[in-house]
Amino acid sequence: MHSRARILLYFMVAAIFLIVGITVRLPQLLEGSAPQGDGQVAIGGPFELVDHKGNTVTDKDFLGSYTLVYFGYTFCPDVCPTSLQTAATALEMLPMRKSNKVVSLFITIDPERDTPEVMGEYIKHFHKSLIGLTGTQEQIKQAAKAYKIYYKKVVEEGKQEDEYLMDHSAFQYLMGPDGKYLTHFNHGITPEEMAKKLSEYIR
Numbered sequence: 001m002h003s004r005a006r007i008l009l010y011f012m013v014a015a016i017f018l019i020v021g022i023t024v025r026l027p028q029l030l031e032g033s034a035p036q037g038d039g040q041v042a043i044g045g046p047f048e049l050v051d052h053k054g055n056t057v058t059d060k061d062f063l064g065s066y067t068l069v070y071f072g073y074t075f076c077p078d079v080c081p082t083s084l085q086t087a088a089t090a091l092e093m094l095p096m097r098k099s100n101k102v103v104s105l106f107i108t109i110d111p112e113r114d115t116p117e118v119m120g121e122y123i124k125h126f127h128k129s130l131i132g133l134t135g136t137q138e139q140i141k142q143a144a145k146a147y148k149i150y151y152k153k154v155v156e157e158g159k160q161e162d163e164y165l166m167d168h169s170a171f172q173y174l175m176g177p178d179g180k181y182l183t184h185f186n187h188g189i190t191p192e193e194m195a196k197k198l199s200e201y202i203r
């Protein structure tokens with residue numbers, strides 16, 4: 001008897017979990033909709049930076065648009081131009097209705113060399129939605145911290161001090177119109193894969 005009562009209890013607990021689970025998920029299931037961003041992921045947050053025209057901008061200026069956020073630097077020999085080109089191609093693959101809702105932010109982690117002028121010249125090579133952002137070392141540090149981006153100056157042996165490279169994380173983040181994290185793209189994703197995923201998230 002004792003073990004039968006216990007089995008019954010297990011069934012009841014399982015049934016309650018199932019009912020609660022379905023009820024909570026139901027609106028989402030019915031909508032058959034875009035995946036919801038994980039609000040628990042603490043990526044993004046307040047920043048104050050300087051755009052490629054020399055204007056001070058903050059995270060608040062981009063509320064209302066989806067933002068594609070990438071940290072890198074203009075002297076980057078390979079990774080940054082590849083990532084920015086992949087994003088540009090992916091955005092071109094989207095219907096205009098969706099791509100028009102996206103602002104792309106290229107935030108330098110090398111403000112020493114990446115002045116607003118340098119950023120302005122560089123972004124011309126990529127998607128028209130791209131905005132170049134720089135700032136003081138402190139502003140960049142704050143922004144990188146908010147987005148959990150690692151970066152470090154590297155001077156290779158036998159090179160001049162000013163020929164340094166920057167080690168850096170190479171994720172691209174998609175943030176929602178509310179400024180919250182939706183998803184990210186790893187370096188090496190194809191434009192097709194990126195376009196597909198973007199299309200799923202952008203309403």
Ligand code: NI
Binds near residue numbers: 079
């Ligand atoms: Ni790079």
